[in-house]
Amino acid sequence: MEKKEEAKRCELGREIEKQKRRLIEREREREMSSAVSTTAYLARRAAQKERVRILYRRALKDTLNWAADDLREKFEANKHVSDLDTIDRLIDNAEATYNNFRHPDPYIVFVIVEICSIFSSGAFASFWHNSAVLKAYTIFLSAVPWAPGGSKFCRNPTPPAGVIFY
Template identity: 50%
Template sequence: MSSVSAAAYLARRAAQKERVRILYRRALKDTLNWAVHRHLFYQDASNLRERFDANKDVEDIGTIDRLIADGEASYNKWWHPDPYIVPWAPGGTKFTRNPTPPSGIEIIYNYGREDND
């Protein structure tokens, strides 16, 4: 194997590993949206891990690409339509509830004390 083809092979394998890692994390986080209770999530997370571990010894690049494409298609089919968003995160219910005042407005914190000048 020449150094160019070895480098291309290693680069493709690294890209595949990254896609698998991203897919697993997205699927695991989405599992939290479907599980109502924590004990249900643990079982679902264990089943998800078993599905990924079943194919961890596959070495053929074409088969790996097909498995990743199938996994991404399955994820896109079953993702949660109303995911949980932390309230203060972008898209959450408290996000920018109290936005910063526009520039030019000065807030004076005198707490009801009046100036007797």
């Protein structure tokens, strides 16, 4: 009788050990799956934040100064939304609205890259890299839409030199 009881105790002990191992394995699996889901969640949130930042900057550039506050209020109204699908839907709606109201022929910012690459080697390298002339020239061309490459370049050609309109 004692041997049977002892055998039952041993068998119960083995069952308890098996259950403990299963629980430990399940806990490890949960931790691993939660780590993966947490990583996926954080990656998706980072992508959403980047999309919102880019959208806000584009919209702010196209908005007149007096409407910048209204634009900021629209972005701030949905600042505390935490559901990922809702955020994606809001971003898609905002991008569609932005594309709908965007100017059909926006100003093109023109920056000289060729000059920088041409004069960045050889004897001119130190002059051009340290020169305020190149910086001023680049800023001038990037700020003026009627410069070559800008969206207003040759849109309204100037009249001939001998013709004067009053």
